[in-house]
Amino acid sequence: MVVLAKGELEQIALPAVQKAAPPLADVPEVDLAAAASRGAEGRAAAARAVAAACEEHGFFKVTGHGVPLDLLARVENAAAAFFALQQRDKESAMSAVAPGSPFGYASKRIGSNGDLGWVEYLLLGVTAAGASTGDHSADEPLLPAPADEEAVPSAWRCSFRDLLNEYTVAVRRMTCEVLELMAEGLGMAETDAFARLVLEDDSDSMLRVNHYPPRPELKHLQQLHGGGGGGGRVTGFGEHTDPQIISVLRSNATSGLEIALRDGTWVSVPPDQGSFFVNVGDALQVLTNGRFRSVRHRVMVNSVRSRVSVIFFGGPPPRETLAPLPQLVGEGGRSRYREFTWREYKSSAYRTKLADNRLCHFETTS
Numbered sequence: 532m533v534v535l536a537k538g539e540l541e542q543i544a545l546p547a548v549q550k551a552a553p554p555l556a557d558v559p560e561v562d563l564a565a566a567a568s569r570g571a572e573g574r575a576a577a578a579r580a581v582a583a584a585c586e587e588h589g590f591f592k593v594t595g596h597g598v599p600l601d602l603l604a605r606v607e608n609a610a611a612a613f614f615a616l617q618q619r620d621k622e623s624a625m626s627a628v629a630p631g632s633p634f635g636y637a638s639k640r641i642g643s644n645g646d647l648g649w650v651e652y653l654l655l656g657v658t659a660a661g662a663s664t665g666d667h668s669a670d671e672p673l674l675p676a677p678a679d680e681e682a683v684p685s686a687w688r689c690s691f692r693d694l695l696n697e698y699t700v701a702v703r704r705m706t707c708e709v710l711e712l713m714a715e716g717l718g719m720a721e722t723d724a725f726a727r728l729v730l731e732d733d734s735d736s737m738l739r740v741n742h743y744p745p746r747p748e749l750k751h752l753q754q755l756h757g758g759g760g761g762g763g764r765v766t767g768f769g770e771h772t773d774p775q776i777i778s779v780l781r782s783n784a785t786s787g788l789e790i791a792l793r794d795g796t797w798v799s800v801p802p803d804q805g806s807f808f809v810n811v812g813d814a815l816q817v818l819t820n821g822r823f824r825s826v827r828h829r830v831m832v833n834s835v836r837s838r839v840s841v842i843f844f845g846g847p848p849p850r851e852t853l854a855p856l857p858q859l860v861g862e863g864g865r866s867r868y869r870e871f872t873w874r875e876y877k878s879s880a881y882r883t884k885l886a887d888n889r890l891c892h893f894e895t896t897s
């Protein structure tokens with residue numbers, strides 16, 4: 532494990548008296564299989580429910596998603612096996628996947644602006660192979676091969692990357708179905724307005740595999756504070772919004788994910804290993820002129836069990852101009868954001884700290 536400098540652990544440890552967030556009582560849910568089987572009426576109802584969840588929370592759960600459960604289990608097991616490798620091997624995978632980029636393996640350091648968390652992760656760029664047909668059915672590899680195959684441990688070289696490719700193809704397909712429902716729910720005639728951005732040849736999507744190691748010693752702190760959820764919580768992944776259009780997350784059965792409600796209160800999301808959770812990202816907040824809410828979220832570690840999560844971030848091509856869609860601004864309505872390219876937004880976002888508001892620099896003033 533990477534050794535933290537003096538004072539760094541304190542930065543990710545919350546004050547011991549902080550109360551655990553209460554669970555979100557009614558996680559909005561959409562069943563894609565049911566929506567598809569109930570004809571036009573069922574689909575329209577699902578689309579309305581998705582749009583309502585994006586407006587209220589910027590967050591909902593997807594069931595009936597069609598991604599095979601055995602694929603989810605295989606990815607989870609392979610991720611656990613990867614993170615169980617020697618630190619030296621995990622780091623060599625990082626240096627070989629994409630030298631000099633944010634991609635690869637890292638531990639505790641999130642981004643390059645000083646953020647820390649109780650997490651280790653793999654961050655991978657998703658290339659467009661298979662996307663160009665636009666029929667959501669292609670299954671070519673999407674994750675680039677390491678620059679120097681020989682430098683990578685065999686566990687990664689042989690099967691993990693292939694498995695993540697298979698996963699990415701399946702999840703991206705499902706993500707596009709969700710994006711189409713969102714457009715329908717907004718009453719847009721062009722129902723592929725969002726999905727097409729994620730399917731372009733040069734779409735800037737990513738896959739992240741996070742591992743939050745257990746902190747058994749936190750149990751004692753919790754007992755010291757009389758249980759009841761107080762004490763002994765450490766920040767796994769600090770609060771933030773995701774810059775992209777959409778993030779689609781799947782985790783094992785370990786809790787930790789929390790979202791901020793409109794009034795700023797934090798609620799925990801009960802884990803569901805058979806389902807996916809969708810976050811609206813900053814780019815979708817812009818495209819919908821603020822109707823959909825880019826949800827602030829974080830991961831807290833308070834468990835004796837490790838948490839493994841895999842997140843697909845669907846982003847547009849760097850050259851894509853983003854601005855509120857005219858049909859969502861309405862005649863005489865005010866555009867809340869100025870026009871910018873995804874390249875511009877990303878380079879601005881990647882200079883910020885995790886918790887910063889990244890959209891404020893792109894808001895119109897009047």
Ligand SMILES: C=C1C[C@]23C[C@@]1(O)CC[C@H]2[C@@]12CC[C@H](O)[C@@](C)(C(=O)O1)[C@H]2[C@@H]3C(=O)O
Pocket residue numbers: 633641642643644646654737739771772773774775844880881882883884885
């Ligand atoms: C602190 C940072 C990490 C991050 C880039 C940033 O400067 C601000 C946004 C962060 C975030 C959050 C969502 C995704 O996990 C991520 C990959 C992304 O696109 O934006 C991370 C970035 C990262 O970990 O490099």
Ligand SMILES: O=C(O)CCC(=O)C(=O)O
Pocket residue numbers: 739741768773780782788828829830840842
């Ligand atoms: O690991 C998780 O559960 C969520 C992490 C997250 O929000 C992110 O990687 O952007």
Ligand SMILES: [Fe+2]
Pocket residue numbers: 771772773778828
């Ligand atoms: Fe996130």
